[in-house]
Amino acid sequence: MDELEALAAEIGAILKDRGEKIAVAESSSGGLISAALLSVPGASAYYLGGAVVYTPKSRVLLTDIPREALEGMRSASEPYALLLARTSRERFGATWGISETGAAGPTGNPYGDAAGHTCVAIAGPVEVALTIETGSSDRAANMRAFAAGALELLKRVLAA
Numbered sequence: 001m002d003e004l005e006a007l008a009a010e011i012g013a014i015l016k017d018r019g020e021k022i023a024v025a026e027s028s029s030g031g032l033i034s035a036a037l038l039s040v041p042g043a044s045a046y047y048l049g050g051a052v053v054y055t056p057k058s059r060v061l062l063t064d065i066p067r068e069a070l071e072g073m074r075s076a077s078e079p080y081a082l083l084l085a086r087t088s089r090e091r092f093g094a095t096w097g098i099s100e101t102g103a104a105g106p107t108g109n110p111y112g113d114a115a116g117h118t119c120v121a122i123a124g125p126v127e128v129a130l131t132i133e134t135g136s137s138d139r140a141a142n143m144r145a146f147a148a149g150a151l152e153l154l155k156r157v158l159a160a
Helices: 002-018 032-038 056-063 078-092 139-159
Strands: 022-026 047-052 096-103 117-123 128-133
Touching: 002 032, 002 139, 022 032, 022 078, 022 139, 032 047, 032 139, 047 056, 047 078, 056 078, 078 096, 078 117, 078 128, 096 139, 117 139, 128 139
Parallel strands: 022 047, 022 096
Antiparallel strands: 096 117, 117 128
16 A cells, blocks of 8 residues: 555645645545545545445446446446546546546456456546556456556646
């Protein structure tokens, strides 16, 4: 968690300095993105909330994304990750939304993605999505890598 906490500390400092807020929707990282962001003292200055959107049922209950918005889209894809990030941002009234959706392992997902596949996205004044492939079936290592990838992407976007 040290790497995640270090990234989150840098991100938290930037968000606090700017007076910006963030909301999180994550899946196969299992809450590690939120945990890292919340590990920073004073996180309440920038962290508005988050959800682990792990199943279709949790997506319905936690995000209220209409079924029509999902047509032609599958989870563990960049368009879906962007939809999650946008939805989090909008529902919480945040400056930024960050999301992650993938397959931690040890096996792949029903969509044909191998373990170690995830898509992360940032929505806000800038929008970007990225696919990460670790090539590993190590569930815990993938969860940490997914959270780190999402936080690194956020840090790059904030620094630009």
